[in-house]
Amino acid sequence: MDASVDARVLGHDGNYHRIKKVISRPYKGRMYRIVAHNLGSTVVTPDHHILAIKASHVLGKYRSSMRFIQDWYAADELKKGDILLYPVIRETVDKDWIPIDVGGQKYDLRSKTLPSKIAVDDHFLRLVGYYLSEGYLQTEKSKGTFGFVFGSRGNIYVEDVIHCVRHTFGLKPSEIRRIRGGISVRFHSAGLANFFERHFGKGDENKHIPHWIMLLPPRKQAAVLCGIWRGDGYINSKVAKYVTISKKLAFQVRDLLIRQGIIMSFRERPENGSYKRSYSIYVSDDSSLAKLGKILDVELKIPKKLKNNHKVWFENGYFHVPILRVEQIDYDGPVYNLEVEHSHSFTSNSMTLHNCGDMMTIYVKIKDERIEDIKFKTFGCGAAIATSSMITELAKGKTIQEALKITRNDVADALEGLPPIKMHCSNLAADGLRAAIFNYLSKTMKPEEIKAKYGLEPPKADVEG
Known part of the structure; x- marks a missing residue:
């Protein structure tokens, strides 16, 4: 975060x-x-x-x-x-197009000029996923490389990468070559390298998903997950696993899976010798494996489990x-x-x-020294909301002097008691009422006048009325 x-x-x-x-x-x-x-x-x-x-x-x-x-x-x-x-x-902001808002093309005489904008479709989003898992960048002022290195299991996705780049940016690969245990594909384009560095980071530890992709509809985000998992993950009929050394990316992938309704386990593994700190995500729940398999276009024959304790679940x-x-x-x-x-x-x-404690604001309308109306706005636990509501009932219709005599015990008694650990909520309600009255009186009176007439001190800094 x-x-x-x-x-x-x-x-x-x-x-x-x-x-x-x-x-x-x-x-x-x-x-x-x-x-x-x-x-x-x-x-x-x-x-x-x-x-x-x-x-x-x-x-x-x-x-x-x-x-x-x-x-x-x-x-x-x-x-x-x-x-x-x-x-x-829940927040969703869809995008159909985004601009190619980067430099580098002016001095890059070797590469084809990129379009001024690109469609935010499955091809582009799947390419984003491939880059986040298997991509790398070389960026300089006048030249740049946008490349991928797939292991032996990823060879089948090289053609998809080439297709996605051609579909989205109109570029052909500058080099495809086999390396030990895999295959490398490169695209020479300073503009493309700068675009991906700006939006998705450079270097495995710095890769991330930009905020605007976190807000896309789930059906579009599924394409990003597809590319990511194909590169740095695997799936079979029993379990799926994904690993990255980027902390930010790991938590973002986790949130995208949760949005897809996929139950997973998240683990952090510390640095060990030459191995960097890494973050792993596992999926083993039957229905979640089926959902992930559909996203990855993988057919799974999932054996029915004899026991499922439903330790975690989605609801509301x-x-x-x-x-x-x-x-x-x-x-x-x-x-x-x-x-x-x-x-x-x-x-x-x-x-x-x-972690700012319960937040309570009380508003009063006073006429002729009497509280004519009183309202509250509270963010906190159920006890805080209950005491806020009760203080308004106790204070409405009373004179200022009568309202100032309401104590936390009055609030708790009116609610037929509060657990000891929740008594601070009644304190908060009583203090909030006093703060609201003080703020009203301070519009026409000086603090020393309010204290002399009503015995009321200015509210504490963390009490709002």
Whole structure:
């Protein structure tokens, strides 16, 4: 995930949102490593809230057939067997054409001039996949090479690469030659090499899928997956596997598979001697293998399994993933928070979270010292929403002095009690009401006048009203 300002991250709603601010602070204390089936682990502070459903009390084989209520939970509220919710990409922006917006052609006297725009069709997108898996670039001012090296298993795809380049860019290969254990194909074009470097990166560790392709309809994204898997993956009737050393590309491929409704397992392997850190994706679920086989145009005879525990599943726009374990660790170092536009949430390696705590805004309309109307907007757990709603009911119609006497215990009692771990939500509601009243009064009164008449201090920086 690119965690820089203005980058876009996937939110809990399945849409991408802009990062407004990246916040770093020193932290010393307890943290939690939450390890999930299929997706790996994420380390969080006690302040992070995680989108999940409580299901640890239900036997695993029944979880996919039951209905649960999703909510935001602190890390210490989750345990083995609870279900993490990872969003399926919903945002879709189709493109029929894209411009060839690169230089290099002016000084490249050897190569054919590229078209000014190209169609975003299966040929081009499959070529993108081939490049991300088996392609390489040589870029210079006046010349460039766009090439591929396929191993012995990839020879059958060389003709498809040549066909895709001719169809999309009108170019013929400059060189085709057999090498030890495979075949190499090259296209001499500075413009084409610069185009692929700009959009898809150069060098195996730097390759990535541009954001606009992550937003294409799933039927078009399937062509990218086809080229990628044909190059760096394999598939048979029992399992499919894909490997890359590009971290960003690995997580993007994982998200594209999830969007196709394909159940997979994601693994990270550390650097070992001459072997670089790598990322592997496995597919073994019957229906998922069948879907991937269709994308790759491979006919599979999948043997029926005698047992399927349905440990993970798709439902209501989320990939449901059980927690394997929750580990407590001591930590002393920097921690990070992202302020994300609109959704106030983002996905990590294995979960969906918002780590700014519950967010509550209360709006009041006051006439003749009495609260005539009151509304709220809350992003947080069910308890935060319930306390927000209750504070509006308790305060509406009361005078300012009466409203200021409402305490967190009043809110909790009106809800017939809250769990101890959720009592902070009633605090937040009471503080939000006081902040809203202060903000209203500050339009016509000075802070010292408000304090003298109502005993009301300015709200804390993290309380909004």
